[in-house]
Amino acid sequence: MTNVDTLIPKVGVITDVRIDTPDIKTFRVVTPDGKKAFDHRPGQCAMLSIPGVGEAMFSITSSPTNTEYMEFSIKKCGCVTEWLHSAEVGQQITIRGPYGKPFPVDDEFAGKNLLFIAGGVGLAPLRSVINYCRHYRDRYGKIDIVYGSRSKDDLLDYKEIIDEWATDEGINVHLTIDNAQEGWDGHVGFVPNYVKELGFDTDKTAVLCGPPIMIKFTLDGLYALGFEKTQIYTTLELRMKCGVGKCGRCNVGAKYVCKDGPVFRFDELNELPTEY
Amino acid sequence: MRKCSLSAINSIFEEIAKNTMLFLPVDNKDGKAEYKKWQEGFLLSEKLNTVKSPKEFLFPQTENLMEFKTSGKNIEIIDTRTAKEDFVVFGVRACDAKAFDILDKVFLTEPRDSYYASCREHGTIITLACNKPSETCFCSAFGIDPANPMGDVSAWKTENEMFFEANTEKGEKFIELIKNLTEKTDNKEVKKQKEKISNIMKKLPLANLSTEKFGGGKTKELFDAPEWAELSSTCLGCGTCTFVCPTCQCYDIKDFNTGKGVIRFRCWDSCMYSNFTLMAHGNNRNSQKERFRQRFMHKLVYFPENNDGTFGCVGCGRCLSRCPISMNIVKVMKKLGGKTND
Numbered sequence: 001m002t003n004v005d006t007l008i009p010k011v012g013v014i015t016d017v018r019i020d021t022p023d024i025k026t027f028r029v030v031t032p033d034g035k036k037a038f039d040h041r042p043g044q045c046a047m048l049s050i051p052g053v054g055e056a057m058f059s060i061t062s063s064p065t066n067t068e069y070m071e072f073s074i075k076k077c078g079c080v081t082e083w084l085h086s087a088e089v090g091q092q093i094t095i096r097g098p099y100g101k102p103f104p105v106d107d108e109f110a111g112k113n114l115l116f117i118a119g120g121v122g123l124a125p126l127r128s129v130i131n132y133c134r135h136y137r138d139r140y141g142k143i144d145i146v147y148g149s150r151s152k153d154d155l156l157d158y159k160e161i162i163d164e165w166a167t168d169e170g171i172n173v174h175l176t177i178d179n180a181q182e183g184w185d186g187h188v189g190f191v192p193n194y195v196k197e198l199g200f201d202t203d204k205t206a207v208l209c210g211p212p213i214m215i216k217f218t219l220d221g222l223y224a225l226g227f228e229k230t231q232i233y234t235t236l237e238l239r240m241k242c243g244v245g246k247c248g249r250c251n252v253g254a255k256y257v258c259k260d261g262p263v264f265r266f267d268e269l270n271e272l273p274t275e276y
Numbered sequence: 277m278r279k280c281s282l283s284a285i286n287s288i289f290e291e292i293a294k295n296t297m298l299f300l301p302v303d304n305k306d307g308k309a310e311y312k313k314w315q316e317g318f319l320l321s322e323k324l325n326t327v328k329s330p331k332e333f334l335f336p337q338t339e340n341l342m343e344f345k346t347s348g349k350n351i352e353i354i355d356t357r358t359a360k361e362d363f364v365v366f367g368v369r370a371c372d373a374k375a376f377d378i379l380d381k382v383f384l385t386e387p388r389d390s391y392y393a394s395c396r397e398h399g400t401i402i403t404l405a406c407n408k409p410s411e412t413c414f415c416s417a418f419g420i421d422p423a424n425p426m427g428d429v430s431a432w433k434t435e436n437e438m439f440f441e442a443n444t445e446k447g448e449k450f451i452e453l454i455k456n457l458t459e460k461t462d463n464k465e466v467k468k469q470k471e472k473i474s475n476i477m478k479k480l481p482l483a484n485l486s487t488e489k490f491g492g493g494k495t496k497e498l499f500d501a502p503e504w505a506e507l508s509s510t511c512l513g514c515g516t517c518t519f520v521c522p523t524c525q526c527y528d529i530k531d532f533n534t535g536k537g538v539i540r541f542r543c544w545d546s547c548m549y550s551n552f553t554l555m556a557h558g559n560n561r562n563s564q565k566e567r568f569r570q571r572f573m574h575k576l577v578y579f580p581e582n583n584d585g586t587f588g589c590v591g592c593g594r595c596l597s598r599c600p601i602s603m604n605i606v607k608v609m610k611k612l613g614g615k616t617n618d
Contacts, residue, residue, distance in 0.1 A: 003355075003390065004387075004390070005357075005387075005389070005390040006387045007341055007342075007389075007529070007542075008342055008353065008355060009353065010353070011352075011353060049531075051344035051351060051538040052346070052531050052533045052538040053531070054530075054531060055529060077557060078555075078556030081556070088349075091349045092349055092350050092351040093351070094344075094351060094353065237555075237557075238555070238560060239552075239554065239555045241527065241528060241529045242527075244387050245385075246383060246389060246525070246527075247526060247527050247528070247529070247545075248525060248526030248527070248547065249526065249545075250553075251570075251574070251578060253495045253499070253573075254492070254578040271495075272495070273495060273500075275560055275561065275570075276560050
């Protein structure tokens with residue numbers, strides 16, 4: 001019997017805390033000897049915990065091509081996240097993973113034009129894929145990124161988007177905020193409407209992540225543009241405890257989001273009950 | 277096959293207990309059967325089954341997973357797993373033995389759960405055929421034969437004797453251990469006993485409960501069935517059914533601050549509870565109807581879908597006798613099964 005058990009985590013150290021928005025911080029995590037805790041694929045998740053506070057699943061926002069550290073963009077909204085938001089550099093946490101099925105970046109995405117659509121903190125799991133595709137730029141076609149948030153201050157990874165993504169050749173970034181504000185001369189309006197306005201060709205594979213309401217209306221918009229369910233991917237989030245399909249918590253029908261997801265294609269989701 | 281007279285059974289218990297921990301169903305003060313560690317004077321219960329299932333021998337109700345020591349910003353993770361002691365569970369019924377197989381499918385599938393695996397490795401399961409299956413029994417609906425219980429050793433009790441047959445290597449070891457207290461025999465008596473049991477089974481009220489409408493691939497057909505609303509309308513969400521169930525395996529992981537450190541433990545949880553799926557941003561099963569449906573869909577559709585058709589119920593009947601509002605899986609199967617289960 002091997003003595004490994006997936007429930008037993010490793011120690012991780014927070015080596016950087018970046019304040020992204022009023023309620024989202026991005027944490028850089030390595031092991032105490034300064035290495036990456038484990039390898040992962042774009043879209044996979046990790047369980048982070050603070051002993052005595054709790055454990056929760058987070059998507060890994062850094063790309064696997066980053067060989068030095070992992071990053072997690074975390075919105076303050078519950079016990080664990082609130083505690084993390086008060087953590088300082090040097091704080092140790094625990095980390096285990098990677099969990100879940102990644103985005104099919106090396107097969108179904110290969111050679112395709114890609115359309116990423118995110119709302120709010122929904123950009124966190126997509127950033128991993130976007131940076132992976134930027135790293136292996138010649139493997140993919142044109143890339144469009146539509147990203148929206150409540151306000152300019154609520155846009156995650158704003159500096160990286162402007163300085164790196166938007167300056168890359170063959171990548172078009174379309175930002176939007178819900179309401180007009182001073183200092184913003186970009187698009188104003190909700191993500192689903194913006195997607196419709198932009199009117200994308202259907203020669204793309206689309207990847208969505210954001211609040212359920214955004215997903216719902218964006219999907220309708222994509223279908224109206226002629227996209228098929230088999231062309232659209234998303235990543236789900238449900239409550240999890242084990243991460244490996246045993247604690248019985250995160251199932252949608254016969255699928256467990258932790259191991260059969262979190263990445264699903266909409267034709268797969270269509271076969272499942274709408275209990276997510 | 278080996279046998280001993282019933283009067284010798286206590287010396288067998290004594291012999292086992294000399295070598296290893298022995299658990300068996302004994303009657304408690306309330307006249308109900310519960311598994312207890314054997315000691316001198318304990319008699320094997322005559323009851324058909326225990327109130328709580330023996331799943332806790334493999335998957336304890338609460339179980340410490342690890343400990344943490346923190347100082348300042350630093351954390352030390354302490355692996356508290358220790359070598360488990362060998363143990364024997366005597367008198368497990370066919371349904372509960374089958375439930376172990378179901379739990380195996382969950383916990384021993386990669387990545388395997390080392391806590392469960394270690395209990396499984398160290399336990400020897402001696403099953404006992406049911407001489408008097410009761411009217412709440414419906415194990416046969418799930419292909420279980422109470423006359424042929426599985427496990428490491430199968431045992432049959434007749435009026436005056438107990439018969440033993442090993443099914444596994446662990447079982448052989450057990451038979452070896454009690455060799456001097458038993459004698460070799462043919463299977464004639466056991467055959468007769470099996471026939472008697474089969475005859476009782478045929479006459480049980482739930483003998484013809486059909487699983488035809490259920491199984492993998494039936495999600496679309498059953499998920500939106502209007503019957504769920506009525507079936508779940510009186511459910512209190514107390515979770516009793518999940519706690520007495522031999523196959524329910526949902527668990528929670530929690531931390532306990534001892535003052536000197538933090539113990540991370542897991543404990544049984546219930547999909548019937550309102551906070552089971554509650555997240556910071558909402559709950560994907562807000563109503564008791566949704567939670568109720570989850571429990572039965574899991575056992576009757578999702579589990580077989582993921583496990584080659586094996587249902588997640590063994591028909592032990594515990595939920596039938598324990599539910600405070602008398603709702604249970606049989607009623608669900610009858611209601612949703614339509615004509616096949618009238």
